[in-house]
Amino acid sequence: MRTTTRFASSLFVATLLAAGMPAMAQEAPRVAPDQLSQDWVLLNRDVSVDVPNSGVNLYKPSCIAVTYLIGNDGVPMNVQVAKMAPSSDLGKAAVSAVSHFRYGPSLSNKNHTPVATYYVVPFNSPDDPAKRAQLMAPCKLPGYGQAA
Template sequence: MNPTVRRLAFATLLAAGLPVAAQSQHRVDPQRLYDYWILLNQNVAVDVPNSARNVNQPGCAAVSYMIGSDGLPRDLKVEKVVPKGDFGQIALSAVSNFRYGPSLSNKNHDPVDTYYVVPFNAPSDPAGQQQVMAPCRLPGYES
């Protein structure tokens, strides 16, 4: 094979592999996320429909996502909604607006996979909030 063609083929393969290399290899429990990324938002904009199914009940929605090296959520997916209803799209809207900065121990801005549980109509006390959010915890994330 011609050396120029070989270099071009290598460069093409290398470029094609970059998106894969940028993907996270690390799943992090939300309670340990501060070891890698710090949420910078104090408030986020959320799209709430005028009418939706079961949004007046206490409930939760879990959204999984990757925090990219730029601190932006990517590959968002609604994983669980309790009770069944339209909480998922509202939660997805909120999480898509999160912005992160790297923690001091994440100097390389390494991407991580995580999730966020959005509570809806939860009581104000911490125990009541945990009870509403518990059904939306996702297994398989490092704690």
Template sequence: MKTLLRLQLPLCLLAFAVATPLMAQARRVAPERLNAYWILLNQHVGVDVPNSGRNIYKPGCVAVTYTIGSDGVTRDVKAVNVVPDSDLGPVAESAVKSFTYGPSLTNRAGEVVSTYYVVPFNAPDDKAAQQQLMAPCQLPGYDAG
């Protein structure tokens, strides 16, 4: 019996050592480089915005982090930066949860990546003003190269 236990522990440790690289963090890709890996297939995304809530009518943005699985489905969706502080985080998360992706021509194997999306709310029509509004929601630490 003791011999069997001695063999099981090293086998469990070996199995964990082999599985650890498989559980490693997905490649972090900046939103502007995402199309090198995945192409967003949705033409339109519908979300339900509440009629009332904290700062929901103020211009702002929400940065939502997520992972795109090998099947093109979003996972681990989380609003991580809401500017200004408001009740729009769950609304932004619901939009990103409905994203569906297809692999790019250079990602035929469907490499899993981690990225983020900035959801603007009540943004002005002017492109420069939109970029200024969304700037506080840009996240560091994502590969831009």
């Protein structure tokens, strides 16, 4: 009878611990795109992206902010559209582009520590740097600071 009671007690404690694990897990630091090179370095500069042939605002200058987590293997995870200006049908293309990024750890990230960040994908962007910055400004996301 005592063995059954100990087993039941152990099972109860294990269940409580397992349920609390997600709450105990640390959230990855949120790193601004301009600070990302302190943790991860983008290895590929060219990616293939499927862009739709027809849809809303496909040829209008726009930006799409895509958030993601760089896993310890350098592959983006949980890639999703966070902001779009103006609204268009290019969200899937932006997610596709970022999903194909590959990162290597920086010299200061020898443990391959995952970080959350975002990337602003420009579409039909002007060549003029000032006009490009103006186009991209609405897609900047708050809450992404330097990693600790």
